[in-house]
Amino acid sequence: MNSCILMAEVIQEPQIRYTPDSQLAVAEMTVELPGLRDDDPPTQLKVVGWGNLAQEIQEKYHPGDRVIIEGRLHMNTVDRPEGFKEKRAELTAQRIHLLAAGTTLSTISSVPTSTVASGSNTSASSAPSAPSTPKAPPAKREASEPARTPAYSAAPTSEPDYDDIPF
Template identity: 50%
Template sequence: MNNCILMVEISSAPQLRHTPDNMEVAEMMVMFPGLRADDPPATLRVVGWGKTASEMHANYQVGDRVIIEGRLGMRTVERPEGFKEKRADLTVQRIYRVNGEFNLGNMATPAPAIPSYEPSIPVSTYQQPDPTPVSTYQSAAPTYSQDYDSDDIPF
């Protein structure tokens, strides 16, 4: 199974193009925070195909925060310096807009505080129900009446 879910911020607008057989392909770059607070944000190329590609191009832009579900893959890129470099790509299966704020660590402002929870039943009037009696357990394993000596065992 190859399934990856990322919460990211779009860092470059989705670019729509078509394959020779007229299949739509959209590519964009996204970023997410590094592992440590002092690490720079990581970037990842995201690719959508078909209907997903047209949706990405029409509905998403730079700065949007989204949750992307897809398949992670690796590609080899020939560098101008003369060596090959491996890069990760995420092929989008589903994309969801995040309505509201979420904290991307060193990339964004802190998320708003979580609202306080008010229980529907006041704590002072709540009474825990009486425990129910526990039934006794009877084993269904067979019992053996014959005792065996260690000499009777064939190993």
């Protein structure tokens, strides 16, 4: 499934236009994403919104606003006047959320401690790790007691799994 969530800063005033046949609103704006590393330049990306979202984009978002954009990423091929074709990424927005003033865009991410293997430190953040507590040795089983394996139920959960959508 093609789904992206990006945090970016609006750098160009949104422009709205309408399709000639159905009079459907289309808004376009350019956002800037920080580079992956401190020495990497920022990346610009065109964001497109359709219908009611297009009107919301034009009314609510302006250069300097920091936003979280949910949508679908795809590539467009553009014929250049120099005689070659150029590929450009474009994000078709489905939702946009305005971030609070003063929020900074950062490339530093942290890895939850539950996903880090025991004894290794692969986290990109410099947060101190939680102190480890010694575990009690496992209780000894009687020789006649069979080894137990955890039972996993195939019962449905109360929340749907959105990644398990049949096509």
